[in-house]
Amino acid sequence: MGHSKKKAVVLLSGGLDSATVLGIAVRQGFSCYALTVNYGQRHRVELAAAARVAGHFQVAQHQEINLNLRQFGGSALTADIQVPTGRTQEEMQGGIPITYVPARNTVFLSLALAWAETLGAFDIFAGMNAIDYSGYPDCRPQFIEAFKTLANLATKAGVEGAGNFHIHTPLIRLSKKEIVLLGQEVGVDFSLTHSCYNPGPGKEACGECDSCKLRLAGFEQAGLADPVPYLRGPA
Amino acid sequence: MGHSKKKAVVLLSGGLDSATVLGIAVRQGFSCYALTVNYGQRHRVELAAAARVAGHFQVAQHQEINLNLRQFGGSALTADIQVPTGRTQEEMQGGIPITYVPARNTVFLSLALAWAETLGAFDIFAGMNAIDYSGYPDCRPQFIEAFKTLANLATKAGVEGAGNFHIHTPLIRLSKKEIVLLGQEVGVDFSLTHSCYNPGPGKEACGECDSCKLRLAGFEQAGLADPVPYLRGPA
Numbered sequence: 024m025g026h027s028k029k030k031a032v033v034l035l036s037g038g039l040d041s042a043t044v045l046g047i048a049v050r051q052g053f054s055c056y057a058l059t060v061n062y063g064q065r066h067r068v069e070l071a072a073a074a075r076v077a078g079h080f081q082v083a084q085h086q087e088i089n090l091n092l093r094q095f096g097g098s099a100l101t102a103d104i105q106v107p108t109g110r111t112q113e114e115m116q117g118g119i120p121i122t123y124v125p126a127r128n129t130v131f132l133s134l135a136l137a138w139a140e141t142l143g144a145f146d147i148f149a150g151m152n153a154i155d156y157s158g159y160p161d162c163r164p165q166f167i168e169a170f171k172t173l174a175n176l177a178t179k180a181g182v183e184g185a186g187n188f189h190i191h192t193p194l195i196r197l198s199k200k201e202i203v204l205l206g207q208e209v210g211v212d213f214s215l216t217h218s219c220y221n222p223g224p225g226k227e228a229c230g231e232c233d234s235c236k237l238r239l240a241g242f243e244q245a246g247l248a249d250p251v252p253y254l255r256g257p258a
Numbered sequence: 259m260g261h262s263k264k265k266a267v268v269l270l271s272g273g274l275d276s277a278t279v280l281g282i283a284v285r286q287g288f289s290c291y292a293l294t295v296n297y298g299q300r301h302r303v304e305l306a307a308a309a310r311v312a313g314h315f316q317v318a319q320h321q322e323i324n325l326n327l328r329q330f331g332g333s334a335l336t337a338d339i340q341v342p343t344g345r346t347q348e349e350m351q352g353g354i355p356i357t358y359v360p361a362r363n364t365v366f367l368s369l370a371l372a373w374a375e376t377l378g379a380f381d382i383f384a385g386m387n388a389i390d391y392s393g394y395p396d397c398r399p400q401f402i403e404a405f406k407t408l409a410n411l412a413t414k415a416g417v418e419g420a421g422n423f424h425i426h427t428p429l430i431r432l433s434k435k436e437i438v439l440l441g442q443e444v445g446v447d448f449s450l451t452h453s454c455y456n457p458g459p460g461k462e463a464c465g466e467c468d469s470c471k472l473r474l475a476g477f478e479q480a481g482l483a484d485p486v487p488y489l490r491g492p493a
Contacts, residue, residue, distance in 0.1 A: 086329055086330075088325070088326065088329055089324065089325075089326065090323070090324075090325050091323065091324065092372060094321055094323055094373075095321075095372050095373045095376045096376055097375065097376035123414070124372075125371075125372045125373075125375035125376050125413065125414075126368060126371040126372035126375055126412055126413060127372070128412065129368045129371060129372070129408065129409075129412045130365070130368040130369060130371075130372055133361060133364045133365040133368040134365060136360075136361040136364060136365075137327060137330050137359075137360045137361035137362070137364070137365055138329075138330045138360075140332065140360035140361055141330045141331055141332035141360050158417075160411065160412060160413055160414060160417040161411075161412045161413070163411065165411055166408070166411045166412055169404070169407050169408040169411050169412075170408055172404050172407070172408075173364065173401070173404040173405055173407075173408050174361075174364075176395065176396075176398065176400055176401045176404050177361055177363065177364045177395060177396045177401055177404075178360065178361060178395055178396070179358070179360075179395060182393075182395040
């Protein structure tokens with residue numbers, strides 16, 4: 024009898040992090056509305072992963088929305104710029120990576136807010152992480168705080184006093200190792216997820232991009248095997 | 259030799275207000291990048307108006323981006339809900355109108371921010387108005403302030419100190435009469451614009467929806483004739 028549960032909108036990319044966030048929201052008893060943005064990312068195989076993960080957690084509804092951020096360009100994920108490979112975690116920490124998509128998290132949270140307002144939901148879950156992606160400006164806690172302030176001014180709720188938006192970012196201070204362990208705890212089926220920026224012809228993860236490197240290190244440190252297929256193993 | 263001008267992204271719906279904002283940005287010497295969102299609005303004829311207005315002001319670039327907010331519903335502008343007609347300006351002031359689109363301005367400003375960051379622009383122009391649309395939460399000055407704070411945290415600029423975003427809303431405290439007069443001053447060709455929520459079969463403005471009523475009253479108070487065709491005249 025799920026209709027008395029509180030609703031939440033969960034941003035779901037299909038990766039390890041957002042799958043873990045969805046698992047957390049489900050465990051916390053929310054009726055989950057999963058939102059996936061097809062923004063023209065080069066790793067579109069993650070869209071299929073999002074659908075699999077949403078099915079696994081039996082969400083109330085899963086919507087995929089099209090928004091072609093390629094029109095704006097400016098990122099290795101949405102333009103014809105090569106994704107960097109073979110970088111160490113130290114190298115990844117230096118400055119804002121070329122895989123940063125301009126204002127992506129602002130756009131994604133805005134879309135989640137639009138759907139939440141329609142649903143009458145006041146809880147939005149997202150997988151931002153300030154540790155592994157310290158170079159991304161829109162993964163920082165102060166950005167999330169500013170978005171919460173904005174959400175409560177931007178909507179009917181802010182005028183009519185119907186409620187207060189909460190932006191849940193349960194992974195924001197966790198290491199990838201801790202995310203893997205938490206994902207396991209909340210029932211994520213890792214084999215359904217996809218993290219690679221630059222998948223191979225058979226949709227295998229490359230094992231060499233920043234996202235693969237972080238994921239593989241996280242599994243290794245957690246003492247678990249990553250069940251997704253790789254073209255190459257960890258360095 | 260426009261390449262040394264400062265760039266600005268201007269949200270352009272094709273209506274009277276955003277056309278006036280574009281005229282203001284051009285007059286202020288910005289190289290203008292006009293952004294129009296095809297969000298599934300029922301009055302799609304405004305998209306053609308946006309292209310005409312962009313052409314009239316010879317913008318550096320005009321992009322139309324598709325984002326189907328109908329997937330979320332919740333508004334008379336994006337769902338099969340009837341647009342109210344024949345309301346007085348006093349009636350329009352009572353509460354949030356059914357034509358409010360959940361979180362629309364948050365989404366639109368986020369998209370403008372994404373493009374601005376790619377262009378290296380720090381100026382965003384938008385036509386929000388807190389007088390005629392006092393019922394819309396995302397037309398209030400405190401919302402714009404909160405978005406500015408967010409923009410400067412959300413982007414590379416906020417991390418690298420490259421600049422500060424400014425959100426220009428030059429109409430926010432003007433009456434429709436003042437907007438009409440300002441539009442005339444900055445060279446808007448009103449015949450190219452479209453404001454009606456519920457246009458007729460020949461794309462004529464209905465003359466009865468809130469948007470038509472406000473526009474007609476603005477022209478009347480300004481002592482000017484509105485050159486666009488109407489199905490019915492002012493009440």
